[in-house]
Amino acid sequence: MSSVLADVLVVIALVGALVLVHRPFGDYMAAVYQSPKHLRVERWIYRAVGANPDAGMRWPAYLRGVLAFSAVGVLFLYGMQRVQDKLPLSLGFRPIPADQAFDTAASFVSNTNWQSYSGETAMGHVTQTMGLAVQNFVSAAVGIAVAVTLIRGFARSRTGDLGNFWVDLVRGTVRILIPVSVVAAVILIACGAIQNFGDIHTVTTLTGDKQAISPGAVASQEAIKDLGTNGGGFFNANSAHPFENPDGFSNLLEIFLLLVIPLSLPRTFGKMVGNVRQGYAIVGAMAAIWFLAVIAVTWIEYAHPGTAAQLAGGAMEGKETRFGEGNSALFAVSTTMTSTGAVDAAHDSFSGLSGGVLLLGMMLGEIAPGGxxxxxxxxxxxxxxxxxxxxxxxxxxxxxxxxxxxxxxxxxxxxxxxxxxxxxxxxxxxxxxxxxxxxxxxxxxxxxxxxxxxxxxxxxxxxxxxxxxxxxxxxxxxxxxxxxxxxxxxxxxxxxxxxxxxxxxxxxxxxxxxxxxxxxxxxxxxxxxxxxxxxxxxxxxxxxxxxxxxxxx
Missing domain, CATH: 1.10.287 (Helix Hairpins)
Incomplete structure (x- = not known):
């Protein structure tokens, strides 16, 4: 089978899976945010934070909840990095410098996950799981909560009540992000992604050199980094690393996770405003821009004269050889158009024009389909x-x-x-x-x-x-x-x-x-x-x- 045909089949499989889950998943998310009932575990959380789940909020109060919760997240994550050498399971890593700790805290709380460090040589187990991974969940839940609030603005009339931030935050985390992430993590483990809290292993390579291999709770963090359009990699190579992304199926699964919530939320929008066709119009615009970008980047990368074009079929510099140009282009477009940032290839090595398309995807506001x-x-x-x-x-x-x-x-x-x-x-x-x-x-x-x-x-x-x-x-x-x-x-x-x-x-x-x-x-x-x-x-x-x-x- 030619590489081009294989790339086409991957896109067809991806689109088919997204179409298959669009309606049921979108309807489920609408039901989550419209349900009058609170789960028992949710009530425990409300009592712990001192929130009244039955109180409505006007937009200034809702905004204060968003900003206060996020500010606490920045301070907590900053402090954890600064004292990580005193935390258990630190793997002997030193505290993160002040400027880098601020950058990382701002990054994960803002759902950006920009990393100016190499995760496997900087962050201990507790910082990775209780710090970074927790923010992967709650920062994504904050984004969904704000979107749901705008939907309520269209759906409601003659009222200032836009819902309750704490209810929306907790429901998004407990009922949507955690269950789907657990399933995705199990599948990634089955594919070969690692999940443990072991010590760093030192191995001897084929050339006789020594190499340190970092363990960690990788599969669980990988699942939410993609599902929540976060993007921060456990390893510096991100989703090009075989411990994060073992094979072609896991690569397709990760792209699916990037897109599934953003492309299902328009269905949620349509259900909540009482007109599902409005949701179809929105998802149609998202899909059209995304699909055009996939075609453009794939074509440019295959047409670009790489250093071994006759052997590789295109520009392979910076590409993961397991995936090739087509899958790399599909992942790159999906990650830059969903405010994710995860990569399975080096975007710096993409040709000038395809790099420009990736830039344009972010400049659009990452709305096709967006975070x-x-x-x-x-x-x-x-x-x-x-x-x-x-x-x-x-x-x-x-x-x-x-x-x-x-x-x-x-x-x-x-x-x-x-x-x-x-x-x-x-x-x-x-x-x-x-x-x-x-x-x-x-x-x-x-x-x-x-x-x-x-x-x-x-x-x-x-x-x-x-x-x-x-x-x-x-x-x-x-x-x-x-x-x-x-x-x-x-x-x-x-x-x-x-x-x-x-x-x-x-x-x-x-x-x-x-x-x-x-x-x-x-x-x-x-x-x-x-x-x-x-x-x-x-x-x-x-x-x-x-x-x-x-x-x-």
Whole structure:
């Protein structure tokens, strides 16, 4: 079987699996967040944190819950890293330096999982499991909770009640993320991923050298890093390491885990607003952009003249030989478009143009399909903008799902859209202007600029992947990237929750003959066009200086 045919079959299998679970999983998540009952274990958690699960929250109170919980997470994870040599099962590792500990804490709490360290040589078992893995769960649950709150803003009328943050957080963790992660971890263990709390082993290689092999609870962390679109690898090689990603089936499973929640949440949206066709329009826009990117990167990587094109069929530099160009391209597109950051190939080694496509995927706001929760609320913001543009074109007051899109709503949507570009472009400009920023470039010219642009795009968009040639472990970049991660995660949430509160207070507007049918394919096309145009106008100059200049040279 040719490698191209095998790659096509992998994509077909992936799409088939996602289609198969879209409806039942989306319906299940809607039932989780609409259920009036609390599980016993959930009530124990509410009592432990002193929360009243039956109290509703207006958007400012909901926002305070999000920010307070996340701030505690940053402080807890920072402190754990700073004293990890005093913790059990530390494997003899020293405390993480202050700037790197801040960067890592900001990274995992913001669902970015950017890593300026090598996990197997820096983090002990307790830090990995009680620190990093716990944040993989709860940071993902926070993202879903904010998305559900925006859905309630559309579904509810004449009220300020948007639900309860603590209930949404606990239910997302207990009823969705933990059960699916347990099943996925068991499958990964069956494939060959490791799961233990052993000591570091020293082995003798075939050349007679000594090599240290780190053990750990890898399968369990791998499952939630993909399912929660987190991305931080237990090992420095991330999902290219055979202990994290043993074979072709586990590679396909990990890509499935990256996409399953983001592509099922539109069904949840449709169920909760009482019109599942609206969910189909949203998932259609997500899938169209993702599929076009997969085709583009795969074609470019096969067409690029690698160092052994006649033997390998394409550019194999930086690719895991077990997976090849096709699977590497599929994983790379899926991880950069879902704010995950996990990799099974070195993105720094992708050709200039395909690296540009990966950058563009993050610059879109990672909404195709995006991170858990963040992808859906980002796409709904873009839908509001598309409706507003359509209203201007035909001279009608824009409406979406029975809610008027007025000045307040469009200002909040515009502020949401502007956060990431501001952080990316300002952060990149400062890094290029200052010697401390440029010193981390290990390449010159367009590719060196792309390394810096990729780093600040990845951090500000809460992705976490990197062009690995970029030396990020400096005081300057640990601090600046950490700030970009926190601002890129929580500033947009302020505008999303404020928008949800504004929509929930409105009375529903009746559908008329002039109402834009937002469940139709025409609106899906309009939505895709608006996303590409807005992003293109914003980032084209930066892309032209980096990946486009490199690819066309």
């Amino acid at each position: 858990v929760g963040s992808g859906l609320y980002g796409m709904l913001i873009m839908a509001i903008v598309a409706v507003f543009i359509a209203g201007l074109m035909v001279g009608r007051t824009p409406e979406y799902l029975g809610k008027k899109i007025g000045g307040r709503e469009i200002k909040l949507a515009a502020c949401f859209i502007l956060v990431t570009p501001a952080l990316v472009l300002v952060g990149t400009a400062l890094a290029m202007a200052l010697g401390k920023g440029r010193s981390s470039m290990t390449n010159i010219g367009a590719h060196g600029f792309s390394e810096v642009l990729y780093a600040y795009t990845s951090a500000s968009g809460n992705n976490g992947s990197a062009f690995a040639g970029f030396a990020a472990d400096t005081v300057y970049h640990n601090t600046m990237l950490g700030l970009c991660m926190l601002l890129g995660r929580f500033l947009p949430m302020v505008f999303v929750l404020a928008l949800a509160g504004s929509l929930a207070r409105q009375a529903p507007i009746p559908v008329t003959a002039g109402t834009l049918r937002t469940e139709k394919p025409l609106f899906t096309g309009l939505l895709v066009g608006a996303i590409l145009i807005i992003t293109g106008l914003t980032f084209f100059p930066a892309l032209a200086l980096g990946p486009l200049a490199e690819g066309l040279a």
